[in-house]
Amino acid sequence: MSEYFYGWYFRCQSAGESLAVIPAVHVSNGRSSCSVQVLTQSGSFYREFPIAQFRVNREKMVMQIGENLFSRKGIRLRLEAERKVRFFPDGECAGEKKEGQGSRSVSDKIALSFWCL
Numbered sequence: 001m002s003e004y005f006y007g008w009y010f011r012c013q014s015a016g017e018s019l020a021v022i023p024a025v026h027v028s029n030g031r032s033s034c035s036v037q038v039l040t041q042s043g044s045f046y047r048e049f050p051i052a053q054f055r056v057n058r059e060k061m062v063m064q065i066g067e068n069l070f071s072r073k074g075i076r077l078r079l080e081a082e083r084k085v086r087f088f089p090d091g092e093c094a095g096e097k098k099e100g101q102g103s104r105s106v107s108d109k110i111a112l113s114f115w116c117l
Contacts, residue, residue: 004026005026034054035048
């Protein structure tokens with residue numbers, strides 16, 4: 001199978017805050033996995049899951065990754081995730097640290113549990 005990505009985008013917003021949640025499944029270099037990414041005003045948090053924890057019903061528009069449920073009616077999120085940011089000497093940021101690039105990695109964790117309609 002070639003490279004593949006399938007994901008949904010949800011935005012939850014209150015009077016003063018908003019966050020985006022992106023559940024997805026991906027195949028890259030012969031490896032399959034699924035993930036949940038949460039984007040907040042304080043950063044981006046990411047959690048990868050084994051592909052066996054991915055379920056989707058496209059007719060009913062329901063996706064499940066682990067204990068996390070996504071549908072037209074809203075999302076139920078039960079997630080512990082990590083934020084990993086790589087800092088380069090010139091101030092650029094990128095994803096996970098790769099060995100030998102002379103950068104340092106910062107890791108924060110969050111625990112989220114909520115229902116968003």
